[in-house]
Structures are given as structure tokens and as C-alpha cells.
Amino acid sequence: MKKFTSVKDIGDLKKAVNEALEVKANRFGYKHLGSNRTLLMVFFNSSLRTRLSTQKAAMNLGMNVIVLDVNQGAWKLETERGVIMDGDKAEHMLEAIPVMGSYCDVIGVRSFARFENKNADYNEEILNQFINYSQRPVFSMEAATGHPLQSFADLITIEEYKETTKPKVVLTWAPHPRALPQAVPNSFAEWMNATDYEFIITHPEGYELDSKFTNGATIEYDQNKALEGADFVYAKNWAAYTDPNYGKILSTDRSWTINSDKMKLTNNGRFMHCLPVRRNMIVTDDVIESDRSIVIPEAANREISAQVVLKRMLESL
Amino acid sequence: MKKFTSVKDIGDLKKAVNEALEVKANRFGYKHLGSNRTLLMVFFNSSLRTRLSTQKAAMNLGMNVIVLDVNQGAWKLETERGVIMDGDKAEHMLEAIPVMGSYCDVIGVRSFARFENKNADYNEEILNQFINYSQRPVFSMEAATGHPLQSFADLITIEEYKETTKPKVVLTWAPHPRALPQAVPNSFAEWMNATDYEFIITHPEGYELDSKFTNGATIEYDQNKALEGADFVYAKNWAAYTDPNYGKILSTDRSWTINSDKMKLTNNGRFMHCLPVRRNMIVTDDVIESDRSIVIPEAANREISAQVVLKRMLESL
Amino acid sequence: MKKFTSVKDIGDLKKAVNEALEVKANRFGYKHLGSNRTLLMVFFNSSLRTRLSTQKAAMNLGMNVIVLDVNQGAWKLETERGVIMDGDKAEHMLEAIPVMGSYCDVIGVRSFARFENKNADYNEEILNQFINYSQRPVFSMEAATGHPLQSFADLITIEEYKETTKPKVVLTWAPHPRALPQAVPNSFAEWMNATDYEFIITHPEGYELDSKFTNGATIEYDQNKALEGADFVYAKNWAAYTDPNYGKILSTDRSWTINSDKMKLTNNGRFMHCLPVRRNMIVTDDVIESDRSIVIPEAANREISAQVVLKRMLESL
Numbered sequence: 001m002k003k004f005t006s007v008k009d010i011g012d013l014k015k016a017v018n019e020a021l022e023v024k025a026n027r028f029g030y031k032h033l034g035s036n037r038t039l040l041m042v043f044f045n046s047s048l049r050t051r052l053s054t055q056k057a058a059m060n061l062g063m064n065v066i067v068l069d070v071n072q073g074a075w076k077l078e079t080e081r082g083v084i085m086d087g088d089k090a091e092h093m094l095e096a097i098p099v100m101g102s103y104c105d106v107i108g109v110r111s112f113a114r115f116e117n118k119n120a121d122y123n124e125e126i127l128n129q130f131i132n133y134s135q136r137p138v139f140s141m142e143a144a145t146g147h148p149l150q151s152f153a154d155l156i157t158i159e160e161y162k163e164t165t166k167p168k169v170v171l172t173w174a175p176h177p178r179a180l181p182q183a184v185p186n187s188f189a190e191w192m193n194a195t196d197y198e199f200i201i202t203h204p205e206g207y208e209l210d211s212k213f214t215n216g217a218t219i220e221y222d223q224n225k226a227l228e229g230a231d232f233v234y235a236k237n238w239a240a241y242t243d244p245n246y247g248k249i250l251s252t253d254r255s256w257t258i259n260s261d262k263m264k265l266t267n268n269g270r271f272m273h274c275l276p277v278r279r280n281m282i283v284t285d286d287v288i289e290s291d292r293s294i295v296i297p298e299a300a301n302r303e304i305s306a307q308v309v310l311k312r313m314l315e316s317l
Numbered sequence: 318m319k320k321f322t323s324v325k326d327i328g329d330l331k332k333a334v335n336e337a338l339e340v341k342a343n344r345f346g347y348k349h350l351g352s353n354r355t356l357l358m359v360f361f362n363s364s365l366r367t368r369l370s371t372q373k374a375a376m377n378l379g380m381n382v383i384v385l386d387v388n389q390g391a392w393k394l395e396t397e398r399g400v401i402m403d404g405d406k407a408e409h410m411l412e413a414i415p416v417m418g419s420y421c422d423v424i425g426v427r428s429f430a431r432f433e434n435k436n437a438d439y440n441e442e443i444l445n446q447f448i449n450y451s452q453r454p455v456f457s458m459e460a461a462t463g464h465p466l467q468s469f470a471d472l473i474t475i476e477e478y479k480e481t482t483k484p485k486v487v488l489t490w491a492p493h494p495r496a497l498p499q500a501v502p503n504s505f506a507e508w509m510n511a512t513d514y515e516f517i518i519t520h521p522e523g524y525e526l527d528s529k530f531t532n533g534a535t536i537e538y539d540q541n542k543a544l545e546g547a548d549f550v551y552a553k554n555w556a557a558y559t560d561p562n563y564g565k566i567l568s569t570d571r572s573w574t575i576n577s578d579k580m581k582l583t584n585n586g587r588f589m590h591c592l593p594v595r596r597n598m599i600v601t602d603d604v605i606e607s608d609r610s611i612v613i614p615e616a617a618n619r620e621i622s623a624q625v626v627l628k629r630m631l632e633s634l
Numbered sequence: 635m636k637k638f639t640s641v642k643d644i645g646d647l648k649k650a651v652n653e654a655l656e657v658k659a660n661r662f663g664y665k666h667l668g669s670n671r672t673l674l675m676v677f678f679n680s681s682l683r684t685r686l687s688t689q690k691a692a693m694n695l696g697m698n699v700i701v702l703d704v705n706q707g708a709w710k711l712e713t714e715r716g717v718i719m720d721g722d723k724a725e726h727m728l729e730a731i732p733v734m735g736s737y738c739d740v741i742g743v744r745s746f747a748r749f750e751n752k753n754a755d756y757n758e759e760i761l762n763q764f765i766n767y768s769q770r771p772v773f774s775m776e777a778a779t780g781h782p783l784q785s786f787a788d789l790i791t792i793e794e795y796k797e798t799t800k801p802k803v804v805l806t807w808a809p810h811p812r813a814l815p816q817a818v819p820n821s822f823a824e825w826m827n828a829t830d831y832e833f834i835i836t837h838p839e840g841y842e843l844d845s846k847f848t849n850g851a852t853i854e855y856d857q858n859k860a861l862e863g864a865d866f867v868y869a870k871n872w873a874a875y876t877d878p879n880y881g882k883i884l885s886t887d888r889s890w891t892i893n894s895d896k897m898k899l900t901n902n903g904r905f906m907h908c909l910p911v912r913r914n915m916i917v918t919d920d921v922i923e924s925d926r927s928i929v930i931p932e933a934a935n936r937e938i939s940a941q942v943v944l945k946r947m948l949e950s951l
Contacts, residue, residue, distance in 0.1 A: 028353045036662045038690060048413065052383055052420040056355060059381040064693040066686055084914040086811040091910035095922075095929060096682065099909065102934035103686040177403040275416065276408035280401040288412075295412060300419035345670045365730065369700055369737040373672060376698040494720040592733065593725035597718040605729075612729060617736035 001312040003131055004139035005124070006148060007187075007194045013155065016308065020156045023311065024304045027060045033314040034063030040104035041067045041141065044111040044126065049275060049302050050141045050149065054108055057306035061314060066104065079125060093129050101134035106313050113144035113181035115239070115247030121145065121181075122210070137313040145210070147183040150274050151191035152305035157298040158197075158232055161270055166196055167231035168267070172223055173203035174282040175252045176237030184274050185238050186213040193217055202226035206250045209241050223256060230266040233258060235273050235282050259284040263292065270294050318629040320448055321456035322441070323465060324504075324511045330472065333625065337473045340628065341621045344377045350631040351380035357421035358384045358458065361428040361443065366592060366619050367458045367466065371425055374623035378631060383421065396442065410446050418451035423630050430461035430498035432556070432564030438462065438498075439527070454630040462527070464500040467591050468508035469622035474615040475514075475549055478587055483513055484548035485584070489540055490520030491599040492569045493554030501591050502555050503530040510534055519543035523567045526558050540573060547583040550575060552590050552599050576601040580609065587611050635946040637765055638773035639758070640782060641821075641828045647789065650942060654790045657945065658938045661694045667948040668697030674738035675701045675775065678745040678760065683909060683936050684775045684783065688742055691940035695948060700738065713759060727763045735768035740947050747778035747815035749873070749881030755779060755815075756844070771947040779844070781817040784908050785825035786939035791932040792831075792866055795904055800830055801865035802901065806857055807837035808916040809886045810871030818908050819872050820847040827851055836860035840884045843875050857890060864900040867892060869907050869916050893918040897926065904928050 003009055010016045023030070039058040043051070051067070058065045077096055078089040085092065101107065111126035121144040130138045140148055158167065169192055171185060185201075186209060192199040193216045200218045201209070208219070220226040227233060235258045240248050257280065263269060271283065271293040279285055288295060320326055327333045340347070356375040360368070368384070375382045394413055395406040402409065418424065428443035438461040447455045457465055475484065486509055488502060502518075503526060509516040510533045517535045518526070525536070537543040544550060552575050557565045574597065580586060588600065588610040596602055605612060637643055644650045657664070673692040677685070685701070692699045711730055712723040719726065735741065745760035755778040764772045774782055792801065803826055805819060819835075820843060826833040827850045834852045835843070842853070854860040861867060869892050874882050891914065897903060905917065905927040913919055922929060 036694075038693065040686065048385070048408070049416060052357065052385065052417065055383050056381075056420045059355065060353075064690075066689050068682070068686065078913070081919050082914070085912035086915055090912070091682070092913050095909050095911060095933075098930045099683060099933040100686065102930065103690045103937055275412050277412060278402035278407070279395070279409050280399070281403055285398050296415045296419065299412075299416040303420055365702070365725070366733060369674065369702065369734065372700050373698075373737045376672065377670075592729050594729060595719035595724070596712070596726050597716070598720055602715050613732045613736065616729075616733040620737055 001309065001316050002137050004148060004309045005127065005143065005146060007151070007191045010152065013194055016152070017156055017159050020304050020308050023307050027307065030311055031060070031062035033311060034058065034061035037106070037314060037317070038064040038066060038104040039106050039108065039310065040100055041065065041108045042100065042110070043067070043069050043141070047110055047141070049299055050110060053302035054141060054306045056303050057310055060307055061310055063310070079129065094133065097130055097133040098135060101136045104136060105317060106310065107134050107136050107138045108141040109138060109143065110141040111143050113183065115179060118246045137316065139309050139313070142183055144181065145183055146187040146190070147274070148187050148191070149302060149305050149309065150184055151187040152308070153298060153301035154188060154234070154272065155191055155195070156301045156304055157272065157294060160297070161294055162231065164231065166198060168198040168200070168229055169232045169234065170226050170230040171201045171234045171236065172226065172256070172258065173207050174235045174237055174256050174258060175254055176278055176281055177252065179239035179247055179249050180237050182209055182238045182241050185209055185236050188234060188236070189214045189217055200226050204251045204253065204256065206240055206242065206245065207238065209238070224262065224265055227262055227265040230269040233263065233266060233269045233271050235271070237282060254281070257281060257284065258287055260286055263287055268292065272298055275299055318626065318633050319454050321465060321626045322444065322460065322463060324468070324508045327469065330511055333469070334473055334476050337621050337625050340624050344624065347628055348377070348379035350628060351375065351378035354423070354631060354634070355381040355383060355421040356423050356425065356627065357417060358382065358425045359387060359417065359427070360385065360458070361387050364427055364458070366616055367427060370619035371458060371623045373620050374627055377624055378627055380627070396446070411450065414447055414450040415452060418453045421453060422634060423627065424451055424453050424455045425458040426455060426460065427458040428460050430500065432496060435563045454633065456626050456630070459500055461498065462500055463504040463507070464591070465504050465508070466619060466622050466626065467501055468504040469625070470615060470618035471505060471551070471589065472508055472512070473618045473621055474589065474611060477614070478611055479548065481548065483515060485515040485517070485546055486549045486551065487543050487547040488516070488518045488551045488553065489543065489573070489575065490524050491552045491554055491573050491575060492571055493595055493598055494569065496556035496564055496566050497554050499526055499555045499558050502526055502553050505551060505553070506531045506534055517543050521568050521570065521573065523557055523559065523562065524555065526555070541579070541582055544579055544582040547586040550580065550583060550586045550588050552588070554599060571598070574598060574601065575604055577603050580604055585609065589615055592616050635943065635950050636771050638782060638943045639761065639777065639780060641785070641825045644786065647828055650786070651790055651793050654938050654942050657941050661941065664945055665694070665696035667945060668692065668695035671740070671948060671951070672698040672700060672738040673740050673742065673944065674734055675699065675742045676734065676744070677701070677703050677775070681744055681775070683933055684744060687936035688775060688940045690937050691944055694941055695944055697944070713763065728767065731764055731767040732769060735770045738770060739951060740944065741768050741770050741772045742775040743772060743777065744775040745777050747817065749813060752880045771950065773943050773947070776817055778815065779817055780821040780824070781908070782821050782825070783936060783939050783943065784818055785821040786942070787932060787935035788822060788868070788906065789825055789829070790935045790938055791906065791928060794931070795928055796865065798865065800832060802832040802834070802863055803866045803868065804860050804864040805833070805835045805868045805870065806860065806890070806892065807841050808869045808871055808890050808892060809888055810912055810915055811886065813873035813881055813883050814871050816843055816872045816875050819843055819870050822868060822870070823848045823851055834860050838885050838887065838890065840874055840876065840879065841872065843872070858896070858899055861896055861899040864903040867897065867900060867903045867905050869905070871916060888915070891915060891918065892921055894920050897921055902926065906932055909933055
């Protein structure tokens with residue numbers, strides 16, 4: 001595997017899930033693969049789960065790990081050719097990225113949407129520079145438009161907890177005090193569309209996601225209707241995608257918060273969220289603490305999705 | 318060992334010191350214990366000695382180490398149930414802590430007293446949340462009310478340097494420009510009380526520590542009298558504990574600074590301090606640089622106390 | 635090797651280069667040397683290449699690595715004896731350094747010139763305190779007046795790319811918007827003077843470097859004349875060294891920027907720079923992107939120079 005940014009990079013999903021479950025049962029069984037191999041994790045944004053789970057996955061595989069926290073204020077990368085670099089950007093990505101590549105075997109990159117320029121975000125300018133110039137396999141640790149390690153972990157989790165062969169999975173928008181990127185819902189939609197699950201997205205009008213990701217999914221503006229009979233409820237906030245509101249908060253309507261009344265509409269559904277989660281905005285205390293909440297095993301599977309991706313990259317070196 | 322926050326957790330002190338000396342003589346003799354095991358070190362506060370010595374100890378044991386610096390400004394944990402999380406706290410401890418636990422085998426936590434709420438500090442709210450929710454063995458890397466890795470290192474050091482079977486050990490308050498927590502003197506008192514040493518605490522009136530920790534120790538308000546015949550002088554500043562002055566500086570009286578005249582009162586005593594130390598506030602240059610100062614070997618023993626605790630936790634997994 | 639701060643510490647240059655090429659061809663062939671050995675990297679200043687390449691080199695050798703980022707604001711070291719430490723400096727170097735040394739086997743230190751006190755900078759006060767008090771082998775990861783790991787990597791790179799036995803190497807000043815230390819040009823001059831290359835330094839008047847480093851090199855104020863027939867062009871900015879202008883920017887004259895016209899004066903010369911580089915200040919896009927630019931392999935050799943230094947230090951333990 002030379003890059004991992006989309007569901008397309010993982011190939012056959014059944015095979016990928018089986019490999020994940022195999023890795024989960026035998027985490028240290030592939031340590032020879034990472035011997036004398038180094039993972040460089042580059043963070044342009046802060047991280048808790050991704051930082052810890054990806055390091056753990058790499059160490060399970062016997063890799064060395066170097067973590068680089070790029071402080072956006074202190075170390076800005078120039079991205080355009082022809083600029084006279086007499087301002088605050090100390091280095092051009094055309095030097096920085098191949099140099100980083102020269103000190104490692106695999107690179108993970110976290111670079112969120114900035115909501116300053118929709119094209120720059122949706123062209124994944126930072127991530128793609130790493131793919132184009134590092135000469136190393138590159139995987140997304142959440143980029144501007146996708147978070148495939150999260151979606152792969154979500155898929156593994158659904159496969160572990162599903163009680164029917166074709167579960168009904170509902171992705172629901174929920175309110176949040178800050179404007180959040182669409183990376184998680186984009187990827188979740190993309191991955192769910194690649195399964196044979198029944199997949200429905202519900203959100204207030206105006207919160208339509210990029211059809212590149214949601215293509216094929218049913219959109220239902222009535223949350224209660226969407227939740228009927230759901231086996232899995234995946235709650236997440238995101239800011240508006242469509243113009244002219246890109247990056248804006250259009251609603252903080254707490255009637256969209258997932259509470260126990262809404263869960264009663266489901267088929268004794270499981271509650272999921274990528275975390276971190278704002279309690280009593282996204283979901284009430286009682287729902288997230290209930291025995292139908294699987295947010296902790298879902299987060300624990302981040303180690304497994306990362307390990308499968310790293311394993312495949314190591315195998316391809 | 319499932320937790321390490323107090324002298325009670327270490328069991329028989331003679332046995333613990335013997336184990337420490339054995340580990341010190343053969344640091345890499347237990348590397349098999351840490352194979353495929355990961356230590357997560359969570360810092361809510363800055364650290365030099367603890368950060369380095371605990372990493373070193375874990376690596377001596379063959380463990381993988383992940384360091385997480387929680388920037389208090391950037392990533393605040395909500396601790397109360399029922400709160401609508403629409404403010405600056407992005408994640409609830411009820412999610413964050415079990416997730417951290419899922420990526421590691423052992424957790425170390427540093428979380429100082431904040432002097433905002435005495436009950437919150439003395440109930441060790443942060444540390445106890447890790448103990449209760451992480452599902453992993455947890456050890457204190459200095460918490461609000463104790464610093465047992467320091468006290469265990471202090472005990473090892475005294476055992477190495479003592480010239481009589483029952484040395485006289487004096488813990489003396491000394492001045493400092495900032496308000497410091499009571500964690501180090503609390504733990505030192507607790508550990509010294511668990512030995513058969515002669516143990517005396519001296520401080521200005523108003524600086525009485527929590528009797529939960531000092532119980533059994535002699536309190537002497539006359540520093541010179543306390544120092545008479547001392548084999549070990551342990552200097553440390555702390556802010557007031559007793560109400561209504563909790564967290565306040567009551568004195569910066571430099572007549573309490575340990576100088577060579579005061580050391581002359583002792584039985585050619587050894588000078589100890591946990592470091593970092595303010596020279597010429599806590600202790601004069603000549604005393605800390607004298608051949609009776611053992612602050613450097615004392616700090617070096619932090620590696621050993623951490624290694625014994627980690628070794629026992631690994632043995633219990 | 636007990637310290638590495640200067641070309642004098644590396645001994646015979648031919649032997650050092652041969653060892654570097656041997657290490658480069660067999661990076662993991664010396665892993666036994668670092669077993670149970672720990673490198674402590676102490677950064678008083680930010681770093682990209684040095685941070686990554688030195689970690690990589692240490693891991694190639696099987697060492698454990700601990701990285702300590704000293705936040706200058708948060709943790710200031712007192713350096714003078716006799717001071718009453720009642721201000722913002724929490725610890726004296728006389729304690730901090732031996733303690734750091736006690737937790738590791740080898741120490742790397744990055745500590746830039748501050749341009750506050752020329753004597754303090756040129757006496758390498760911070761680096762020398764580590765050498766004097768840590769009781770461990772210490773190497774410079776760029777100090778106030780030198781950057782020998784960079785110069786050693788530069789030498790290896792020139793040896794790999796040279797097409798004549800005695801190449802002409804030109805170090806040229808180039809403009810930059812900020813005042814930069816002389817560490818890189820000082821070391822480069824020192825190392826080039828130790829070879830049998832033809833070595834010329836060119837810069838505007840007023841930018842003369844310390845003759846301790848440039849001694850023996852030809853100084854030519856006419857950049858075009860200096861570049862004639864050059865096999866290697868090493869561009870770098872630095873602030874003034876000579877009094878009363880120490881640390882000041884005397885020129886931002888972009889006629890000194892290396893462009894393709896200037897490169898035409900050379901003997902089809904190779905372009906070098908230590909990076910990070912300000913494009914179109916130091917060098918134009920077309921020159922740095924040309925096939926005569928060797929800045930990326932030059933940076934990649936930072937791993938090799940660090941590995942030779944660490945290897946020798948490990949061999950001497």
C-alpha cells in the first residue's frame with residue numbers, strides 16, 4: 001500500500017476486516033515487519049487518540065516512531081513557487097517534505113481543514129504535497145476532507161457488534177459550539193457506501209455534504225424518521241459544506257442532540273461517536289454511558305485500523 | 318501492584334529497598350518483563366526529572382513509552398456529569414481516560430495541586446479518575462498531595478548513605494518566592510514515618526501539614542533545635558495547608574535558608590532536596606556544593622524508584 | 635570520542651568520511667553498540683532536520699532516545715553562582731545538568747547564539763556547561779558558534795559528488811530577512827580549511843567571520859569573481875560578527891541571491907545549503923530545483939554524520 005487516504009486504498013473490505021480481526025487477536029505477531037523501519041508522524045494539529053493509537057500500532061509492529069509536532073505559529077511552510085520568502089514562512093514544502101522523507105520509511109500526516117479556502121481544503125493541498133514529494137508511503141491521520149483511519153475503525157467496530165448481516169446505520173448531525181471540519185462524516189459516508197449496509201444520513205437542511213463522499217446514501221432531513229429501526233447511530237457535528245456557507249455554523253439546535261427518547265426509536269441501536277464528544281450537545285450522559293454505547297471499543301479499534309494500514313505499507317516496502 | 322500513590326502501596330520497606338538496590342546493580346536484568354508492554358506518561362504539568370527518569374526506567378525494563386503532554390489551555394477535561402459541554406472543555410474524562418487506557422498497559426500521571434479548591438486537591442480528583450476509569454495500573458508522577466516516587470528515591474538514598482542504623486532525619490521548611498504544593502513534604506513525612514528512623518519536621522508556625530501524612534512525626538518550630546545532631550537535612554518549601562491560608566505564602570524569611578552555620582549544628586549531616594532548588598533561598602551555594610550534599614545521587618535514584626514500581630506493575634499484569 | 639563540537643574532535647577526515655560511507659551502506663550493522671544505551675537530546679531551540687536525523691541515527695544504532703524540549707520561557711536555567719534565586723529561574727545548571735547526565739549515556743545539545751552578549755555566545759556558555767558538568771559525552775546539535783554535524787554532512791556530500799580531487803568550494807553570504815547566527819558558516823569554514831580543497835568565502839564588507847574559524851581561507855568581496863569556476867556553491871546568510879555590529883543585519887541586497895546567471899559563472903557547480911532556506915532570498919527557485927542542486931541528499935547525510943559521531947561515542951563508553 002503506497003498511500004491511505006480513502007476507502008479505495010484499502011481494497012476489498014471483507015478482507016480488510018478479517019485482517020483487522022487477525023491483527024487484533026495477535027498484535028505482536030508481525031513485529032519482524034517493522035524491524036529497522038521508522039514511522040514519522042507529522043502533526044499540524046493537535047491529537048489525542050490518533051497520536052496514541054498510531055504510535056501503539058507502530059510499536060506493535062516493531063517500528064521505531066518519531067513524532068513531529070509542527071507548531072503552526074512557529075514553523076510555517078511556504079507552498080507556492082515563485083514567492084520571495086521574506087515573511088514569516090521559514091521553509092518551503094519542496095525542501096521540507098523530501099527531507100522528512102529521507103529520515104523515515106512511512107509518514108503519517110494530520111492536517112485539518114482551515115476553512116479559509118474551500119478549494120485548498122478539498123484539494124487536500126498539504127496531504128497531497130506529502131504524497132507527491134516525500135517518496136514514502138503516506139497515510140492520513142485526519143486530513144482536510146477525510147479521516148479514513150477512523151472510518152476503518154468504525155467499520156471494524158460495526159462488524160464486531162452487528163446482530164444482523166445488513167444492519168441499518170444512521171449518520172446523524174448533532175449540534176456543537178464550534179465549526180468543525182467534514183472529514184469524519186465524509187469518510188464515514190464513503191466507507192459505509194462501500195459496504196452492503198443500509199446507510200442513511202440525517203442533518204438539518206443546509207448541512208449537505210460533498211456528494212463525492214455521500215453518493216449513494218439516502219439523505220433524510222427528519223432525524224426521527226431516519227433513526228427508526230437503526231442498528232447503529234453514528235452522531236457527529238460538522239460545519240456547512242455548501243456555498244456560500246462553507247465552514248459556517250448554521251444551527252446549534254439541541255433538538256438534534258441524541259437522547260434516550262431518540263434511541264427508543266431505534267432497533268435497540270448502538271451509539272457511536274469518533275470522540276472527543278461534547279456531552280449534552282452531541283449526546284446526553286445517559287445514552288453515552290448506557291450499555292448500548294460502544295464509543296470506547298470504537299476508539300480502541302483505532303489501534304487496529306492503524307496497525308493494518310502500517311502492516312500493509314511495511315509489506316509493500 | 319495495581320496502583321502506586323502512597324507508601325502503603327509499596328508494602329514492606331526493607332524488601333522494597335533491597336529490590337531497589339538489586340535493580341540498581343542490574344538495570345537491564347528485567348528487560349523481558351516489559352517486552353510488548355507500553356507505558357503511557359500523562360503530564361498535566363511540566364517536568365524534568367520525572368519525565369527523564371521514568372522514561373529511562375521503563376526503557377531499562379524493555380517497555381515502549383508514549384509521552385502525552387496535556388496542554389492545560391488547549392485540551393481541558395470536563396469532570397462533572399450533567400454539564401452541557403458548550404464551553405472550552407472539548408472532552409469528558411469519562412471518555413478520555415478509558416481511551417488512554419486502551420492504548421497502553423501502565424499509566425503514570427502528573428497532576429499538581431491547583432490551590433483553587435482544597436477539597437479537589439486533597440481528594441486527588443484527577444489521579445483518582447485515572448485509577449477508577451483507566452482499567453490499567455496507575456502510578457503517581459507527583460499528584461496534588463503526594464510524590465511517592467520522590468520519597469521512595471529519598472528512602473533508597475538515605476539507606477545508601479546512612480552511617481547509623483537509626484539516623485536522625487529532619488524535614489525543614491525553607492523560603493521560596495512562589496507558592497508550592499505540599500506533595501513532596503507530605504509524601505516524605507509519610508514515608509519517613511513508615512521507617513524506624515528518628516524523624517522531625519521543622520517549619521514556621523502556620524505551615525503545619527495535613528496530619529494524615531505527618532501523624533507520628535515530631536514537630537519542632539525552632540529550626541536550630543531541630544537540626545541538632547541531624548544525620549540528614551531534607552529542605553523543602555511548601556505553601557500553607559491549614560485554613561484559611563491554604564495555598565498562601567506566609568513567610569519568605571531567609572533565616573530559614575540552610576547555610577553552613579546551620580549544617581554545623583548537625584551530626585556532619587547530609588543535605589537533601591528533591592530539586593529543582595532555588596539556591597540561596599532554600600540552601601546556600603556552599604552547602605549544596607559541599608561533599609555532604611547528596612542531591613545528585615538522590616535525583617539519580619528517581620530512575621531506580623520508578624523502575625521498581627514499574628517492575629512490580631509489570632509482574633502483576 | 636568524549637565530545638564533538640569542532641572538526642578537531644573528529645580526527646583524520648579521510649578516515650571519518652570512509653567510516654560515514656561504510657555506515658551509510660550498512661546503517662543497521664552497528665545496532666549492538668547502542669543496546670541498553672540512551673541518548674538524551676536537549677533542545678533550547680526549535681529543530682526539524684537535527685531532531686529527526688539524530689533520532690534516526692540513534693535508533694539505527696539500537697539506542698533508546700529521550701527528547702527534551704526546554705521551553706525557554708517556562709524553564710530558565712540560572713548560570714551564575716551566588717545569585718539569590720528569587721526570580722524566574724527555577725533551577726541552576728549546576729544541578730540540572732548532572733541530573734540529566736545521570737539518566738542517559740550520551741547527550742546532544744542545541745543552544746543557539748542569543749546575540750545578547752557576544753562573549754557569552756562565543757564562549758559557548760551553555761554547551762560548555764554540559765561538557766563540564768554532565769559527566770557524559772556531549773555533542774553539539776548546533777550551538778552558538780558552530781554546527782559541526784552539518785559541516786560533517788556537508789563534507790560527506792562533497793566527497794560523494796565531487797568530480798575532481800581538489801574541488802573549488804565557495805561559501806557565499808546571501809540575504810535573509812532575519813538576523814541569523816554564524817554557527818553554520820563558522821563550522822563550514824573550519825571544516826573546509828581542514829581539507830585540501832580550494833576554499834573561498836565571499837560576502838559583503840562588514841560580514842567578516844571570526845578568524846578563529848576562517849583562518850586560512852581566501853576572502854573575496856566580489857561574489858561574481860569568487861564564483862568563477864566553482865565546483866560547489868554553499869550559500870548561507872549570517873548576521874554581522876564584527877564589533878560594533880555583532881548580531882546586526884547590514885545588508886539585504888538581493889544582488890547576492892544565487893540565481894542561474896551566477897551559477898553560469900561556476901564550473902557547472904553544485905548548489906548546497908544547510909536548510910531551511912528562504913527561496914528567492916538566498917537562492918532562486920530554478921537553481922534550487924535544478925539537477926545541480928544537492929540540498930536534499932545533503933540533508934539526508936545529516937543522519938549519517940550523526941550516526942558516525944554517536945557510533946564513536948558509544949565505542950568509547
